[in-house]
Amino acid sequence: VQLVESGGGLVQPGGSLRLSCAASGFTFSSAAMRWYRQAPGKERELVAAITSAGGSTVYADSVKGRFTIFRDDAKNTVYLQMNSLKPEDTAVYYCSAPRFGSWGQGTQVTVSS
Numbered sequence: 001v002q003l004v005e006s007g008g009g010l011v012q013p014g015g016s017l018r019l020s021c022a023a024s025g026f027t028f029s030s031a032a033m034r035w036y037r038q039a040p041g042k043e044r045e046l047v048a049a050i051t052s053a054g055g056s057t058v059y060a061d062s063v064k065g066r067f068t069i070f071r072d073d074a075k076n077t078v079y080l081q082m083n084s085l086k087p088e089d090t091a092v093y094y095c096s097a098p099r100f101g102s103w104g105q106g107t108q109v110t111v112s113s
Contacts, residue, residue, distance in 0.1 A: 005020065
């Protein structure tokens with residue numbers, strides 16, 4: 001199982017980024033997927049989750065209305081669209097396939113002026 005995140009970077013407050021997580025080594029379409037983040041000195045927290053086939057999503061209260069998780073099973077990829085970014089969104093973002101206990105290497109998101 002391999003998960004590779006991309007799309008992080010430096011963005012100004014109010015800006016947008018789209019993170020991608022390319023998956024391989026398992027039947028992606030059958031797997032629920034999650035995005036987590038970890039800020040310096042803080043515990044890793046769940047940001048968003050999506051069921052297989054994208055039938056249901058959940059979000060942390062702190063990102064509701066700003067972030068959207070979605071998936072493209074044809075590309076074996078899960079995305080996190082992040083809008084109206086705030087400095088407190090600064091963290092390393094990880095994708096996860098919980099069924100397999102697998103994590104990507106993370107991608108840094110920094111929101112700063």
